[in-house]
Amino acid sequence: MIWAAWRQQRAQLLVMAVTLVVGGAVLAWLWTGSQGVIEQNGLGPCVADAHQAQCRKGVQDFQGRYYDLMKCAQVACLVLPALAGAFMGAPLVARELEQGTYVLAFTQSVGRTRWLLTKVAVSLLPMIVLVAALLVLLRGWIGSAGQLGVDGQGAFQWLNYDTSGFVSVAYAVFAVTLGVLVGLLVRRTVPAMALALGLFLVVRLVLAALRPVLVPFHRVTGGVGQQLAAGERVAGAGFLNSAGQPITVDSLKIRDCTETGTALEACYQKAGVAGQWAEYRVAGDFWPLQGLESALYLCLAAALLAAAVWWLRERVR
């Protein structure tokens, strides 16, 4: 059965192998290139802190060459799971249903559950290897440039967060199982691919918006004019009324509050503002959030796969 699954997905597996080799070579080439620039221009000390005065010229030069390339590489790695779902997951069963070859498969002496799980495993395991390998290279490269590159925006900048850690692998697993189930229900290859892609994007956006539920933001409040301590990345900030409730303030009313100290507070008080709040992420939130989000996606993937097995056993006739 493994041979059968491998033979039928040979073309996709070949594309994945080529992607791995070409993508890996490009990332390795960019990595050695940027490392050379850092060494040549003596930017070593700027990797940890790019805001030092001696770094200014070198940083501009480095970012002019590599900043956009880094963003492009991140976007390329970001879309990999979506492509996996559409091009690997969706046709997996849909093509068999469309061409009628599932009748051939189901009238041999192989059970439906084993048939499906083998097919999924033969596409999913190489997919995990591909995504993981490219992400390791991407992180190695971006990490080697540190604050000189896109990491200067912090680990919680959305592109940085999505393409580091192991969430992307979980996204890929989810995308493939979603594609399999959609293909099983739609029974047409091309519509299933489009639908799988659309649904994946929707789920990703919705669950990204729900991240504060998984790991809540840290919140601080303070008086007007105070510098609130902020962590890795500020998620939101605003004003409070005297009851401590967040309020929206007409910016026109506080435009002229330019005094300092108690005069400033009095000026704000006239506009009804008694304090301010801020929500932010700290570096310690990174791994808990990665872990919880990955677990969520893997649970969803397991549920989708179970649903696909059930549907295949009970509903495909």
Add this chain to the structure above:
Amino acid sequence: MDQSVPLAAAGLGKKYLRGWALRDCTLSVPAHRVVALVGPNGAGKSTLMGLATGMTSATAGSIEVFGERPGGRGVHPKLAFLGQHKPLYPQLTVAETLHLGGRMNPTWDQHYARSLVERAQVPLTAKVGTLSGGQRTRVALALALGKRPELVLLDEPLADLDPLARQQTLHTLVREAEQTGITVVLSSHVLAELQGVCDHLVLLNRGSVQLDGEVAHLLAAHRWLVGPPGQQPRGPAPVVDVQSSARGTAALVRAAVSQVPEGWRASAPSLEDVVLAYMRSNGEGVAA
């Protein structure tokens, strides 16, 4: 249940949204026979095969293949099935298709499967998608027979084949059945070709069994009576179907040779005559 009976159904029924495709179907296919499963389009032939392979689940009654109910674990190891559309992976070569059969079945005779394809002069290196209809059928047949089954279900194996390919396919099938002693159930609506090939017949009509028996018995138990126009043959013999024209009346009756009414001539019907008469009559099921 009885593991020696290749295929047995009791009160079997299948209801789709549009109605019953198969209803109260009770039959038992004897071992070592070539069985013709005939009936008009929509009679329930494919449904019966779908139920036997577990591709479809029964609404009522039961069906058993060598004493086991078909389920989702693939078909019974002793059963092979060739679907109406002869599903094969078009991107695989013939050799790869046979290799696939070996990988997906616990019993597989690669030498035998290969010899079936080679005898049909199908090139092993050709992609299945490039083969002609006749060649595809022979490859599908090799895939079905290669697992060395004891029961082969073939759903309209001769449809979409040219006359020469039909003859060759049928010939191969009968020869393999004779040499290996397997039971072959073959659905078709081309009756003329089946006479002389099958030794058991099941006629399905409107979802139920109308005729079920050995071909020799069925032929011996029926007579054509030809008589004057505008008359019905009188006598104790039950009339299956009557066709009248200005030139005369022809009736198929269930009767022994001696019971010929006066003014009528009796002759032996062909299998096709018997089956067509029953199909036209839409009468009650009669077992020979």
